[in-house]
Amino acid sequence: MASIREVAQEAGVGVGTVSRALNGSGYVSPETRKKIEKAAKKLNYTPNELARNLYHNKTGIVGVIVPDLDHPFFSSLVKYIEMELYEQGYKTMICNTVGISRREQEYLDMLERNMVDGIITASHGLEVEEYRKQTKPIVSIDRDLGAQIPLIGCDHAKGGEMAAELMLAARRKKIFIVSGIAPKVLANDRYTAFRQILEKHGVTVLQEIMEWNIFNWESYYKIAEEIFCRHPDIDGIFSGDLAALACLNIAQRRGIRVPEDMSIIGFDAMTPTKMVHPQLTAVRQNVELLAEISVNTLLDMVEQRKNVPHRLILDVEMQHGGTA
């Protein structure tokens, strides 16, 4: 509540001196420094960030846009992003779009308004053009937003290949892919690669397209049920963690033995895959590294430290559970 002026008055000096003393910028004699510190303590002075921000035209806040915070992958991603941003002295503002692109747009506007210094987006509801309009720092996770916006993601294609290998090894013949679909999203590559390898070996690959960016358990469950109903003869599932877990649950409920009669492979390998029995076999993304690199890339742009890479693809590995 106390302003810098009050402190200056209390200490009997000018505001400039107080500013320098408290920020350690410029020279201040030890004695006046003492006086100032005493005055500051007495008045319980705390600098007003708002004024500082206005002067520097910078808030130290980074916006993080995700489609659903209550999804293991994104909650983990945001957690690590926040931790890394914190390490670097930044704060995290979150935007949970819940599939509403208007909300995504609104956060882009906040960039314009200087409320945030940069944005990391892992949501893909908005048109690419809207992002391209922006001139301020943006980093995209898993979706190509054009040459101006760095793209960080994992090697989905390799993940799809690894999953396909497991399916081949288990001699599966009719496999279902459950996936969303969106333009320019890296996640598409895993299904493409997966399908390509398997079809080359004469395996039937069917696909169920889900609504994009809808992530609640009930819908996964319902879709899984439908698949098992309509195609009682499938012997393999490849999909994101949650859909895979839903399928596993239905299989167990129906008395289908996994992995004896069916292989189920997830993608992401987040914590819930370890909660089930048997634990889910799944391709693991290195979320922690993904977060770290995204943050550092963005901050390189914010602080204009250096040229940033346009595209960075991280390695994936297989989490060998008991379902494939």
Next chain:
Amino acid sequence: MASIREVAQEAGVGVGTVSRALNGSGYVSPETRKKIEKAAKKLNYTPNELARNLYHNKTGIVGVIVPDLDHPFFSSLVKYIEMELYEQGYKTMICNTVGISRREQEYLDMLERNMVDGIITASHGLEVEEYRKQTKPIVSIDRDLGAQIPLIGCDHAKGGEMAAELMLAARRKKIFIVSGIAPKVLANDRYTAFRQILEKHGVTVLQEIMEWNIFNWESYYKIAEEIFCRHPDIDGIFSGDLAALACLNIAQRRGIRVPEDMSIIGFDAMTPTKMVHPQLTAVRQNVELLAEISVNTLLDMVEQRKNVPHRLILDVEMQHGGTA
């Protein structure tokens, strides 16, 4: 980038008029309004929130402090808090303390510095005294921080009683509680109530105290394993969702039949409890309502709308899965 002054110049009017025209405050003739709007569009004007914030001494940002974002309860809580804050025109800044109370303190300081208009805290690492020092709007979830700070939480005691009833109905004789422990936290009540009822009926209740605010799956899993090792004769488990899920997993791995030979009851009933087979029986907290009420209580304080309740306890219900 363009300032209000430039717009004023372009439109050939004063800055005050531009401000009024664009904010819809005060009178502006239709013609000048037109001119201003044209100028604003031409210069691609966007108001600078920082300056606005300084003037109003308000940011429209609320800080949310949680111990671990990557925990189903907290990620869900933050999701709904963010959604409600968004509805009310506020932004969400998150702080993931990961059990480090220094970080909790730092966000309290941000309150002092006017970076956030208020705080909702669901983390319990910091001394209650630190919170009491604050004069700005704070709402606490699940922990009593003194008379000045509204407390919102669920009826943990009732949840404990409901769980106890299920244990009695199944005629369990030796039950394990797995829990953290912290002062003044509502969650303690569920174990107290649970234990009280069961001991009155001659049931043995043992308790394993975990480190507080540590939420990773591996530690739950390890503790669950230890318990089953040391006490092969237990026939009941009551704990938070994750510890319960870890116990269920170990039980299945060891060939213990659930619920025939053992009852396992969780607390929170978040999504992962539905992923396992059989689905976990658990006490459900109404996270959505918890979030909504927390936000509205906080904003009542921020906007000084009215006196806020000191303490609000929400009802719980039992999610009947297949483990009790």
Next chain:
DNA sequence: CTGTTAGCGCATTCAC
């Protein structure tokens, strides 16, 4: 109805 002015609180010149 509109232009001018005075701050919001701070950081940084530039004289002294």
Next chain:
DNA sequence: GTGAATGCGCTAACAG
């Protein structure tokens, strides 16, 4: 070394 003055961009009060 230090204080006074200037401005960051905006809003609200006031005079016209």
